[in-house]
Amino acid sequence: MDLEIRNYRNEDEDGWVRCRTLSFLDTAYYDHVLREKEVYENPSIELVAVIENTIVGLLDIEYERKEGTVCSRGNGLGGMIWHVAVHPDFRRKGIGKKLLLKSQEISNEIGLDYLEAWTRDDEWVKNWYELHGFQQEESYLHVFIDGEELSGVMKSDIPHLHPVGAFAHYVGEDNDAIKKKFKRTHECFCYKKKINCE
Numbered sequence: 001m002d003l004e005i006r007n008y009r010n011e012d013e014d015g016w017v018r019c020r021t022l023s024f025l026d027t028a029y030y031d032h033v034l035r036e037k038e039v040y041e042n043p044s045i046e047l048v049a050v051i052e053n054t055i056v057g058l059l060d061i062e063y064e065r066k067e068g069t070v071c072s073r074g075n076g077l078g079g080m081i082w083h084v085a086v087h088p089d090f091r092r093k094g095i096g097k098k099l100l101l102k103s104q105e106i107s108n109e110i111g112l113d114y115l116e117a118w119t120r121d122d123e124w125v126k127n128w129y130e131l132h133g134f135q136q137e138e139s140y141l142h143v144f145i146d147g148e149e150l151s152g153v154m155k156s157d158i159p160h161l162h163p164v165g166a167f168a169h170y171v172g173e174d175n176d177a178i179k180k181k182f183k184r185t186h187e188c189f190c191y192k193k194k195i196n197c198e
Helices: 010-024 095-110 123-131 175-181
Strands: 003-007 044-051 054-063 078-086 114-119 135-146 165-170 184-194
Touching: 003 095, 010 044, 010 054, 010 078, 044 095, 054 095, 078 095, 095 114, 114 123, 123 135, 123 184, 135 175, 175 184
Parallel strands: 078 114
Antiparallel strands: 003 044, 044 054, 054 078, 114 184, 135 165, 135 184
16 A cells, blocks of 8 residues: 655645545534535645545644634644544554644644644544544533424524524533433534644
8 A cells, every 4th residue: 555645735625525524424523514625714734645546534734823823722833633534444554643743743844832623522533632642621512403402592583584403512511411402412622732843
């Protein structure tokens, strides 16, 4: 298996979208589908893993030139991991690790102090971050609200407009009550990793 880790190119977009979509299908982000690759406001590290001209992995980091402009935690300059994914047919081959190591090498070169990532409550994903030196910082809830659950939560003041679903963040203290009230909730965790700049 000849694996190449390289910078993302514009012509990679279709392969990037396909890889990300398939990679997320068996995770708590299964319905967070993108039809095109994001373009970042700040500088970024955008890597792909390629085998036989097929994108099998990806990692995107948007990073700061001024503290606190991209990341929400930490001191110094941070990089936010917006996307990390490995095609399901190529998992458990160290591709994610290779993407992360290359991104850390670049992060060191440009002088970042830490990486930040947010992920939902898939244990295997959380374990991957922890295995690679990330520490959990905090969490809050992603709450999906639909059908009868909307009663008392949301209504429309616009005639003939009837909400059928909502997505919300819960940052309060009573997670158990929210999890009991709504069928689909996910805890969203912040992970941070210090980078040793030399």
